[in-house]
Amino acid sequence: MSQDFMIGELAARTGCKVQTIRYYEEIGVMPPAVRAANNRRMYDDTHLERLTFIRHSRELGFSLDDIRSLLALADQPDRPCDEVDEIACNHLNEVERKIASLKVMENELRRMISHCAGGTVSDCRIIKVLADHNLCEEHSKLTA
Amino acid sequence: MSQDFMIGELAARTGCKVQTIRYYEEIGVMPPAVRAANNRRMYDDTHLERLTFIRHSRELGFSLDDIRSLLALADQPDRPCDEVDEIACNHLNEVERKIASLKVMENELRRMISHCAGGTVSDCRIIKVLADHNLCEEHSKLTA
DNA sequence: CTACATGCTACAGTTGCTGTAGGAGCAAGG
DNA sequence: CCTTGCTCCTACAGCAACTGTAGCATGTAG
Numbered sequence: 001m002s003q004d005f006m007i008g009e010l011a012a013r014t015g016c017k018v019q020t021i022r023y024y025e026e027i028g029v030m031p032p033a034v035r036a037a038n039n040r041r042m043y044d045d046t047h048l049e050r051l052t053f054i055r056h057s058r059e060l061g062f063s064l065d066d067i068r069s070l071l072a073l074a075d076q077p078d079r080p081c082d083e084v085d086e087i088a089c090n091h092l093n094e095v096e097r098k099i100a101s102l103k104v105m106e107n108e109l110r111r112m113i114s115h116c117a118g119g120t121v122s123d124c125r126i127i128k129v130l131a132d133h134n135l136c137e138e139h140s141k142l143t144a
Numbered sequence: 145m146s147q148d149f150m151i152g153e154l155a156a157r158t159g160c161k162v163q164t165i166r167y168y169e170e171i172g173v174m175p176p177a178v179r180a181a182n183n184r185r186m187y188d189d190t191h192l193e194r195l196t197f198i199r200h201s202r203e204l205g206f207s208l209d210d211i212r213s214l215l216a217l218a219d220q221p222d223r224p225c226d227e228v229d230e231i232a233c234n235h236l237n238e239v240e241r242k243i244a245s246l247k248v249m250e251n252e253l254r255r256m257i258s259h260c261a262g263g264t265v266s267d268c269r270i271i272k273v274l275a276d277h278n279l280c281e282e283h284s285k286l287t288a
Numbered sequence: 289c290t291a292c293a294t295g296c297t298a299c300a301g302t303t304g305c306t307g308t309a310g311g312a313g314c315a316a317g318g
Numbered sequence: 319c320c321t322t323g324c325t326c327c328t329a330c331a332g333c334a335a336c337t338g339t340a341g342c343a344t345g346t347a348g
Contacts, residue, residue, distance in 0.1 A: 008325065018326085023305065038313065040326055053275050060274075061249045064304070070274065077266030084270050085260055092253040095246055102243045105205045109236040116229055122221030126228050130204075130214065131197050152294065162295085167336065182344065184295055208335070 004042045007033075014051045021051065029054055029068055062091055148186045151177075158195045165195065173198055173212055206235055 011018045024030040025041075030050060033041035050071070057067045066087050073084050108129075115125040155162045168174040169185075174194060177185035194215070201211045210231050217228050252273075259269040 006326075017306075019307080020305065022327095027304090038326080040313090049275065052277065056277050057274050058304090059249075060252060061246070070271070073265055074271045074275070077264060079265050081260065081263065081265045081268035081270070084265060084268050085257065085262070088253060088257050088260075088270050092250065092257065095250050095253065099243060099246045099250065102205070102239055102246070105203075106236065106239050106243065108204060109232060109239065113229065113232050113236065116225065116232075118229070119225065120221060121217055121223050121225045121228060124225035124228050126225070126232050127214070127218045130201050131193065131218070133196065133200050150295075161337075163338080164336065166296090171335090182295080184344085202335090 004044055007041050007043065010043045010047060010051060013048060014055055016051060016055055024051070024054060024064075027064065029064055029071065060091075061095060062087075066091060148188055151185050151187070154187045154191060154195060157192060158199055160195060160199055168195070168198065168208075171208065173208055173215065204235075205239055206231075210235060 007018050007021055010016075011021060021030065022041075025032060030047070033043060033047070036042050053071065053074070054067055057070060058064075062070065069087055070084065073079065073081070112126045112129045115129075117123065117125070121127060151162050151165055154160075155165060165174065166185075169176055174191070177187060177191070180186050197215065197218070198211055201214060202208075206214070213231055214228065217223065217225070256270045256273045259273075261267065261269070265271060
């Protein structure tokens, strides 16, 4: 096992673009790849696992900064996982905040659109509401 | 009416930073300000209205590109408002898409966090799920 | 007269990539 | 043997929507 392969195969196996992998190496979330004689990056299963971890974390919305911390913690199995929990909880809070903010936008957009009678721009409720904050029902709740 | 004032007052009256106003002028969503003898930008109520429109649109999540289009349409009151509706509807769809994607993240994060028993990193469910996509309940639904 | 606030330009930095230019190596087909 | 085409390499520019900084000029208050 731990057969070596090149960046193209790592990309194909993880659904990650080649440039993105090189970018992860550049910013230090992926370790520098060992180079073959022709200067090409060679990878094995440990790289595959690490990149899978990164991609999954990204899909869950973690920042690369958080991921750097999570990877560092994952490499120290005997430490308590408080810090992991904290990163995850903070991120969950952030996700909830974003959902709440988007829902306010959603409500207001729906309201604007449903009030538009479809005439000319001068009658358009959407333009009116955008021009005058006071016509907006939720204008105190917006904290995007 | 239409008293002139400087950029600091425009900023204070709209809750927009001074640099942001200059940036809006630079990219052309705000018209170039008339300059006083000392080269300072002077504004009047039309600028105040325009910036209010921009800020409110931004609060509702519209891109500056969309806002450019909306402002151009707002300046042509006799045209039908189909295009306005279309921009607003497209944006609403995008907002809904984002909410759906964030909710998937939220569910999975909650699930991970609630499964963590609080021991060491080697037992941590959060790290395990991040490392192995198959432990993720919703991994097919993530399309952030 | 001296601070201090405000204004100006110009540019770098943020996040997480994506795309491009310009070049080299390698295998297969003609 | 040569060309075509694929993959790889580095280095850099660009996206969105700002925000912050440096270094300077101007205006006002005490």
